[in-house]
């Protein structure tokens with residue numbers, strides 16, 4: 001495909017011959033244009049096609065062991081879909097994902113509405129705080145809620161039991177509602193951000209004119225606000241749904257101990273069985289992939305149709321705020337409670353546990369046994385330096401490669417009329433349908449079968465990260481690429497600049513705010529990454545999130561907490577530093 | 590009919606400071622008249638209009654319609670905007686993109702309830718049947734020439750059509766008061782002119798009391814019965830278009846409404862106010878005789894404002910007072926008129942003349958200022 005593109009569009013371009021005036025050589029001076037474009041296109045196609053192809057192939061193979069060669073079979077699908085177990089799996093996955101999506105959505109929307117449209121006190125502070133949960137990795141959030149609400153050691157349970165004088169624990173985190181609670185809570189900031197943006201994008205005079213027409217608050221909300229934000233509501237729900245059906249940490253930590261399985265945890269278990277049932281895992285993965293594909297497809301058609309409402313331009317001023325009267329203190333209390341549940345309690349319980357020799361519920365007695373031993377253990381953990389270095393190298397490397405390739409790809413997609421560029425766009429966005437675990441699985445399978453010497457090295461993880469986060473990088477750079485006027489490039493060409501010079505001196509600098517913002521985002525999500533890494537790491541290429549996972553498997557809770565506290569704090573600092581750098585490079589928000 | 594008294598509206602800005610967007614705004618609008626709030630960007634026109642609509646809650650003042658209080662800071666009355674029953678056209682038109690033309694216009698009839706302020710003489714609003722709604726919507730859509738487009742999606746309307754739909758939506762409930770916030774500012778020049786006549790026709794026909802906000806002085810002069818010129822949240826002058834144009838109360842109004850020449854000076858001979866009494870001012874270009882409505886004290890600093898079309902030019906020395914010899918500095922041909930920049934002493938005066946005057950640049954020319962057209966303004 002890449003060569004096809006290259007030859008199809010090779011024609012004497014305006015940039016080709018401006019410096020060849022001396023006539024010394026038949027060919028013009030060498031321009032890196034086609035090398036760069038070709039390399040980026042080839043790379044994109046490679047990383048997007050590999051996972052899907054091999055996943056499909058493997059799902060038709062028997063397991064390969066030392067003794068038996070793998071052969072063609074339909075048995076995986078028979079095993080996966082022949083039994084009623086799979087339907088239970090399917091049904092549980094859907095219930096979990098839908099529940100978590102609805103919960104996150106309702107919570108996020110209420111918060112967004114209060115924040116954008118009411119006079120709740122302290123809400124500007126709240127907006128800044130609401131972003132903090134995004135730096136807490138899923139696995140740590142889940143672990144902290146186990147410490148808070150497990151039936152045996154959960155602090156919330158013990159406190160409530162004490163207060164109410166109950167025999168039985170009140171809440172059980174190891175249940176479907178518990179899983180929904182943790183997953184939904186953790187992703188409610190995402191819903192909050194998306195819905196805030198939707199509310200903000202709406203011209204408030206659309207609501208005000210309904211008010212002037214005589215409609216009361218409920219009529220305005222139902223007949224105007226809700227209808228106009230409908231595309232955003234459905235899109236947000238779909239995104240949340242796809243996200244929670246991909247979620248691995250919560251089902252693995254909360255569901256597996258009590259036998260609640262969803263697709264992701266089933267895939268993980270199939271791989272980790274002996275002998276490893278990669279074929280079965282692939283068959284499961286195919287159905288998970290089918291679900292996410294449908295979700296992503298609807299999201300994208302919806303956002304395309306949503307542009308019909310693009311006339312909704314804000315007028316610059318904040319909309320009229322609804323006066324909640326004395327209820328606004330209740331609203332503020334709700335904000336505070338939310339913040340407690342999502343940041344303060346989880347972090348506090350990790351901090352507490354990280355200061356114990358053996359995990360103990362908070363009490364006066366336990367208070368006397370505070371120790372820094374877990375931190376000592378962590379700091380002398382074998383290969384800690386190596387692990388941290390891996391995490392940093394991978395996240396910085398992935399972020400850099402993703403943003404550079406994405407800038408070229410989106411330049412091709414947005415600025416040129418090369419044939420097949422829509423295909424390139426879709427290919428580069430394809431990995432977004434891959435749940436992290438499925439992506440890890442398919443990359444693992446591919447490099448096991450095609451030995452080019454990177455299996456078990458850090459390179460395979462880098463490739464996995466790049467593949468996984470390319471769609472996000474692309475989205476960031478496309479948004480800012482759309483704002484660069486074609487004439488800016490053309491005037492550079494008129495000044496005699498070659499394509500690569502123009503790209504380096506004009507396009508990239510103009511793209512910089514988008515690139516830096518995307519870089520920061522990819523860096524953060526890479527450093528938290530667990531579900532892909534967990535299938536690809538080797539002892540030499542451990543990353544921090546995998547170490548946390550191992551500590552959990554070994555039951556080393558206090559040590560895990562110590563590592564978690566350090567991890568969250570350094571992530572927080574990293575984000576702060578990145579934002580500071582970002583602001584220096586002129587990024588708004 | 591509409592009475593606004595001592596209205597003050599404030600906003601907190603981002604740094605928590607208070608912006609006084611409207612201060613001590615008072616005016617009345619008689620039944621069936623079109624009243625315009627005119628002023629530069631940010632002077633508080635929209636704020637005043639939104640306060641009347643009830644979309645902002647003023648800090649102080651009183652607003653009543655047909656003798657009925659809708660807001661009063663002293664008695665704490667505040668009628669919610671959806672119960673006031675005013676029609677309003679927003680600057681962005683705020684056409685709902687998820688409804689058709691018909692649905693947009695029918696909305697006020699579907700959601701409104703009785704109990705809002707009625708227009709004198711209109712039937713009380715009760716629950717309407719589908720047929721009634723259809724009939725009334727069609728009537729108003731016909732009035733704005735949109736009856737052919739009823740089922741069109743509202744997003745597929747041109748700017749002018751959107752503007753007319755917004756107007757239809759505001760008119761359909763036969764409101765006591767129509768509030769228009771720069772309704773023509775999003776249209777291109779040609780269409781704006783056309784819609785200006787359309788608006789005036791509709792307003793005349795329906796005899797609907799209207800408050801109109803604009804920063805375009807020609808629009809204000811063309812449309813209104815009365816104009817209030819606003820600046821920094823305050824009303825500087827209220828009057829008929831002719832008053833505002835010919836007798837501006839201060840330099841700001843003179844400058845903002847139309848072009849003008851200012852000539853600074855001070856009073857030499859004082860005297861009582863009124864026509865027929867000429868006073869003498871010493872200015873940069875020499876002595877100027879003027880009439881004035883103000884009592885002037887000797888040695889008071891003043892400025893004379895004179896419109897370009899009142900600066901008379903002739904190639905031969907005219908009879909009478911206030912004549913100077915000047916020199917043509919610049920000419921700009923405008924088609925129906927020609928603008929002369931004439932140098933008189935240290936000043937350059939702008940004069941708008943008929944194109945038949947063909948004096949060349951650099952030639953001498955006589956300038957005459959009609960004492961009755963010289964408006965004396967006290968220095969601010």
Ligand SMILES: Nc1ncnc2c1ncn2[C@@H]1O[C@H](COP(=O)(O)OP(=O)(O)OP(=O)(O)O)[C@@H](O)[C@H]1O
Nearest residue numbers: 317600601602610629630631632633634635636804
């Ligand atoms: N919601 C708001 N919050 C804070 N300040 C506001 C708000 N709305 C208006 N202001 C301020 O109040 C002042 C008056 O604004 P207003 O919108 O009434 O001006 P305007 O005369 O309508 O101007 P324009 O012709 O540009 O529409 C301005 O200084 C503006 O910055």
Ligand SMILES: [Mg+2]
Nearest residue numbers: 634635636770
């Ligand atoms: Mg305005």
